[in-house]
Amino acid sequence: MEEQQHRNALPQGFKLFEYEIHSVLGKPGGFGITYLATDTHLRQSVAIKEYLPSDFAIREGRSTVYVKSSSYDESFQWGLKCFIEEAQVLAKFNHHNIVRVSRFFELNGTAYMVMEYQKGQSLTEFLKQKRVLTEEELKSVVIPLLEGLEEIHQAGVLHRDIKPNNIYLRDDNTPVLLDFGSARFAIGQKTRSVTSIVTPGYAPLEQYDNEIKDQGPWTDIYALGAVMYNAITGESPPAATRRVMKDPMMPAVKIGAGRYSRSLLLAIDWALQLSEEDRPQTVDQWREKMLATSDNVPEEKFAPKQYWTSVNIVGIGIIILLCTITS
Structure with missing residues (x-):
């Protein structure tokens, strides 16, 4: 290709x-x-x-x-x-x-x-050199991106394809968000091709159903949370479809304990909830948790939840079938 x-x-x-x-x-x-x-x-x-x-x-x-x-x-x-x-x-x-x-x-x-055009490199390339980021480095990338995301969300625009390769670090290390996924998403809807509109590990579950209407700021928040998970672990999270029945993803609050503030780790886990209703609904809501100075928030509130229920059995089956057909 x-x-x-x-x-x-x-x-x-x-x-x-x-x-x-x-x-x-x-x-x-x-x-x-x-x-x-x-x-x-x-x-x-x-x-x-x-x-x-x-x-x-x-x-x-x-x-x-x-x-x-x-x-x-x-x-x-x-x-x-x-x-x-x-x-x-x-x-x-x-x-x-x-x-x-x-x-x-x-x-x-x-x-x-x-x-x-400005000289620099993608976050993907930067992570190849560093493997993981310190909390200070991670926040220097994420917090400015949140400000940009907040502005586009307030205008009713979604990015839909946030991942390390679409985050560019200028030579002064300031980040810029590239390559919005509008055309990709539009073609995926027309062709009903799931694989054309998702990046496994960074796409939330709702993006695997191209008919779904429940995409919003929380969709981009999941993707940026996945970028943060990669930055503290050196690996992308499992694809959302793999996390449905028995989630193999170790929570950030456990894998990053002792190296990052608990509020930051809980914010990552909150963003990576499978159900969009369980995620932060706005950038401001998520940022407030991420920058909280108090670490006494119960872990259970933000820990990954079991998504499998009798209500969504049929929907998940359709998603898995579509992924099989289009892969």
């Missing part, structure tokens, strides 16, 4: 209006390619994200993107519409910890999103 995406990439030196392509940034994803480019008018570097879902589309020649089959056209166009709408929404935000979109345009049978 990665080899195919590189073949789909625009060549070095290609011009998109005043933007000149230099190289592919990072690992191409299944829904698009991000390039390092130069704004030849302003003489500054920018990042340009191109909508190119590799399951449905391919580049022919040096520029134009085509769907592989007419049967994919509806899904491609639906994802394109959501990609453009995402760019329009992100362009309205001017928050230091949310990727800034300065322009978008349609060209070559697809669309492009022009974003600010």
